[in-house]
Amino acid sequence: MSYDNELYQQVILDHNRNPRNFREIKSATHSCHGVNPLCGDDMTVYLDVDSEKGVIQDISFVGTGCAISKASSSLMTAFLKGKSLEESRVIFNEFHKMVLGEFDPEKQENHLGKLKLFLGIREYPSRTKCASLAWHTMIGALDRKTEGVSTE
Amino acid sequence: MADPNTALADKSSLDVEKIRNEFPILSKKFNGKPLIYLDNGATTHKPKCVIDRVQKFDAEEYGTVRRGSYKLSERATQLYEESRQKVADFFGTPDRKEIVFTSGTTQAINLVAYSYGRKFVKAGDEIIISNIEHHANTVPWQVLCEEKGAKLRVIPVNDDGELVLEEYGKLLNDKTRLVAVNHVSNALGTINPVKEIVKMGHAAGAKVLIDGAQSSPHMQIDVKDLDCDFYTFSGHKMYAPSGIGGLYGKMELWESMIPYVTGGDMILQVTLEKTTYAKPPARFEAGTPPITQVIGLGAAIDFITGIGMDNIFEYEKSLLDYGTRLLQGIEGLKIIGNAKEKASIISFVLDAAHPHDVGTLLDQDGIAVRGGHHCAQPTMIRFGVPATTRASMSFYNKYEELDVLAESIQKVIKMFS
Incomplete structure (x- = not known):
C-alpha cells in the first residue's frame, strides 16, 4: 500500500530529499528571514542581485520546514535564478494566487512553468502557507524587510 | 490486527x-x-446526550440567567447553577461558588494572572512555571512579570519529559508568589506529581495553580485532596460544547481578588461615583454567560461520570x-x-x-x-x-x-x- 497524492508528487519528494541551492550566499545583496508561526517553519532566503541589469544572479535558502516548504523553496530558487526582478515579482503574484485558488494556470496565461506542480495545494488550505513562505521571504528580501516576514 | x-x-x-x-x-x-x-x-x-440536551434547552428552556423574574429565566438560572454544582462535584469541592465559568482554560489562567496577579504580585516577586507548559500557561505569566517587574522561573524537565522536582525545590524561596504548572502536558502526555508540587509550593508560602485542561477529561480529580489554590479546565476537551470552561479557586482567594472583566452581573451596586462588586463567583462572570454551553457541560459531565x-x-x-x-x-x-x-x-x-x-x-x-x-x-x-x-x-x-x-x-x- 502507498499513498497516491496529488500534492506529494515525485518531483516534490525529490526536491525535499535533495533541495537545490540549500546554502548561504556569503556575498548576498539581499536576504530575509521568514517564519510561519503556526507551524514553526523557519527559513532565510539569500539573493545576489546584479543591480545594473536588475537580474537575480544567484538565489539560495537555508532553514527547517516540511516537505512542501522545502520543495517549494528549492524549486523557487532553481526557477528564479537568472530571471529579472520584474519577472520574479510577476511569478510571485501568480504563484501566490495559484496556491490560494485565485489563479488557475490551467486556464489562464502564466509564467509558472513547472511551478504549476503546486496547483494541488489549493485543495489543502491548511498547507498553502507551507508553499508560499519561501516566496514571501524572497519578496521580503527584495523589499528590504529587515524585520523579516511572517505568514501570519 | x-x-x-x-x-x-x-x-x-x-x-x-x-x-x-x-x-x-x-x-x-x-x-x-x-x-x-x-x-x-x-x-x-x-x-448524543450532550447534543440533545443543548438542543432541548435552546428549543424549550432557554432564558437569561440571574435576571428575569419570569419562570423561563428562573428555570434557566436553576439549570445553570445545577451545572455549576455538577462541575463542583466533578472536581471534588462541596461549594459550587468556588467554581467560576470562563470560556476555557486560556481565559481561566488569564483571569488568575489578572485578578490575583495584578493585586498580589509585586516587583521582585517570582512566578514559577515549567518547561513543558502550553503557551496559555506561559504567556499570561510573562506579561504579568514584565508589567510588575517580577521574575519568571522555570522548572526543568529530564529527557523523558518529567519535571525535576529537586530543581523545583531549589527555585522556591520567600519571593515565590505563585506556581503554575499543568497536571498533564498537552505536548508530551506527562502526568505531573501535582500533589507534591502543591505541597512544596505551599511550604514556601506560594499559591499554586494547576492547568487541568489535559487531565480533567481523563482522570478523577479531587481539588481538596490536591489542596491546590486554582484548578482550570476546558469543556470542549471534556465532550462538552466549545466556548465553556472555568476554574476552581479557594473561596478565601476568590474573595480577595479583583475583577477581571467588568460590566453587568458582577456588581453589587453601581452609582456614577462608585461601584461595589458582587460576591464570587458572580464577581468574575460579567455579562451574559454562555448559558447553553454551561447546560451542555453539565450533560457532558454526567456522561463521563456515568462511564x-x-x-x-x-x-x-x-x-x-x-x-x-x-x-x-x-x-x-x-x-x-x-x-x-x-x-x-x-x-x-x-x-x-x-x-x-x-x-x-x-x-x-x-x-x-x-x-x-x-x-x-x-x-x-x-x-x-x-x-x-x-x-x-x-x-x-x-x-x-x-x-x-x-x-x-x-x-x-x-x-x-
Whole structure:
C-alpha cells in the first residue's frame, strides 16, 4: 500500500530529499528571514542581485520546514535564478494566487512553468502557507524587510 | 490486527462499541475512510446526550440567567447553577461558588494572572512555571512579570519529559508568589506529581495553580485532596460544547481578588461615583454567560461520570500502552516524552518526514492527528525538534484504530525514503 497524492508528487519528494541551492550566499545583496508561526517553519532566503541589469544572479535558502516548504523553496530558487526582478515579482503574484485558488494556470496565461506542480495545494488550505513562505521571504528580501516576514 | 492477548488491555468494564454509538461523528467518513479521531488533546467530539440536551434547552428552556423574574429565566438560572454544582462535584469541592465559568482554560489562567496577579504580585516577586507548559500557561505569566517587574522561573524537565522536582525545590524561596504548572502536558502526555508540587509550593508560602485542561477529561480529580489554590479546565476537551470552561479557586482567594472583566452581573451596586462588586463567583462572570454551553457541560459531565473516571483512565492507559508498543516498533520513529506516568498522548517524530507532511498524509486514511508545536514551543526547543506529530486518545478509540495508525505511518516512511 502507498499513498497516491496529488500534492506529494515525485518531483516534490525529490526536491525535499535533495533541495537545490540549500546554502548561504556569503556575498548576498539581499536576504530575509521568514517564519510561519503556526507551524514553526523557519527559513532565510539569500539573493545576489546584479543591480545594473536588475537580474537575480544567484538565489539560495537555508532553514527547517516540511516537505512542501522545502520543495517549494528549492524549486523557487532553481526557477528564479537568472530571471529579472520584474519577472520574479510577476511569478510571485501568480504563484501566490495559484496556491490560494485565485489563479488557475490551467486556464489562464502564466509564467509558472513547472511551478504549476503546486496547483494541488489549493485543495489543502491548511498547507498553502507551507508553499508560499519561501516566496514571501524572497519578496521580503527584495523589499528590504529587515524585520523579516511572517505568514501570519 | 489487534490481538486481544497483546492488547492485554481490556480489564476495564468499558464497552467501547456502545460508547462509540453515542458519538454521531464517529460513523462518518472522511476522505472516503471511517474517521479515526486521534486529536482529542485538541478537542473532543460530542455524544448524543450532550447534543440533545443543548438542543432541548435552546428549543424549550432557554432564558437569561440571574435576571428575569419570569419562570423561563428562573428555570434557566436553576439549570445553570445545577451545572455549576455538577462541575463542583466533578472536581471534588462541596461549594459550587468556588467554581467560576470562563470560556476555557486560556481565559481561566488569564483571569488568575489578572485578578490575583495584578493585586498580589509585586516587583521582585517570582512566578514559577515549567518547561513543558502550553503557551496559555506561559504567556499570561510573562506579561504579568514584565508589567510588575517580577521574575519568571522555570522548572526543568529530564529527557523523558518529567519535571525535576529537586530543581523545583531549589527555585522556591520567600519571593515565590505563585506556581503554575499543568497536571498533564498537552505536548508530551506527562502526568505531573501535582500533589507534591502543591505541597512544596505551599511550604514556601506560594499559591499554586494547576492547568487541568489535559487531565480533567481523563482522570478523577479531587481539588481538596490536591489542596491546590486554582484548578482550570476546558469543556470542549471534556465532550462538552466549545466556548465553556472555568476554574476552581479557594473561596478565601476568590474573595480577595479583583475583577477581571467588568460590566453587568458582577456588581453589587453601581452609582456614577462608585461601584461595589458582587460576591464570587458572580464577581468574575460579567455579562451574559454562555448559558447553553454551561447546560451542555453539565450533560457532558454526567456522561463521563456515568462511564466512570477510573474506568476511563484504565482503558485509555491500555490504549496508550498498546499504541506505544506499536509505534516503538517502527524504525525511524522516535517518541518524544517517555515519562513513567503518562496520559493517553503519544508525541513522535519521524526521521523521514516532517509532522505537517505526516498529518496531511494520515488524513488520506481518515486519521486525524495534530502536527505542529502544540502551542508549546518551549517544550519543542527543550527536545530539539521544531514540531511533533501527536496522537491523543479518548475512551472512544479502539486498538484497531492504532493498528491503522501504525500502518499509515509505515506508508509515510516508505513514501519519503
